[in-house]
Amino acid sequence: MSEREYDIGTAELEVLSALWELGPSTVRAVLNHLHERGRRVAYTTVLTYMTRLEAKGFVRTDKREQAYVYRAAVTQSKVRRSRLRQLLDQLYDGASAPLALQLIRQGRFTREEIDELRQLIDRLDVKRGGSQPD
Amino acid sequence: MSEREYDIGTAELEVLSALWELGPSTVRAVLNHLHERGRRVAYTTVLTYMTRLEAKGFVRTDKREQAYVYRAAVTQSKVRRSRLRQLLDQLYDGASAPLALQLIRQGRFTREEIDELRQLIDRLDVKRGGSQPD
DNA sequence: GACTATCCACGACGTTTGTAGTAGATTTTG
């Protein structure tokens, strides 16, 4: 029912993404993860992001022994849906079709992905009218 | 070649969208357009957005008689592509397929749109390897 | 010609975001 707003900045989202990928982690672990992929940022900066994410309710912390352990409190799925809807509303007048077409035209797909897309579309075609948004 | 950054705020984008829809317009015209669709905002606010958009090179102005006429200096297409790429990078690890699948699953489509999608996919299937991003 | 509406240049202000340093507490290590 609700369409909560996910106001997460770019840098904050990188951190949240790290948590999705790594699972519950300390600031240090997230920092290392970011460094590994070439992202230059200071420890305290990451700490700030995580603190802010917590304040906004997007992550939770467990007081552990040494350091706090943070874990995502929102699913990637939800954020994806929210951002997608935002994109649709802002630039496609809310309509999915134009974006879908653009995406398929400009994206690169493997044969498997193409088959999957086709199957999905075929199924769509059949069970019209009872759409239960994913 | 270039993948210019389109740093346009939400409110600024509303204004730019109005220009895409209305064509070259004065601040007053854009304001009216926004008001018509229930968007409450002051004249000077819109003026500020337009000035900022101009400073960033996203719109141009023609000194006319009475008032300035603003027109978009970037196409909707370009902004769409840029934002789509951003979304893909930030939340889909750059891969188009997952988003395409999600979009098709959660979107609502008319039969015509479905046919169009299918045709596009069929064509994709054939001319693999020579993708010329739109 | 005086009043009124319109237009824009500037400045302002609070919030969000990216980014990080300092300092004090705690833990690990030599």
Place this chain on the structure above:
DNA sequence: CAAAATCTACTACAAACGTCGTGGATAGTC
């Protein structure tokens, strides 16, 4: 234990953004 490393709380700060108000210039109206 003393020194070094680690951790978190706090503070800071600049840029971006959303949002307007003021005030002076111009134009249209009675």
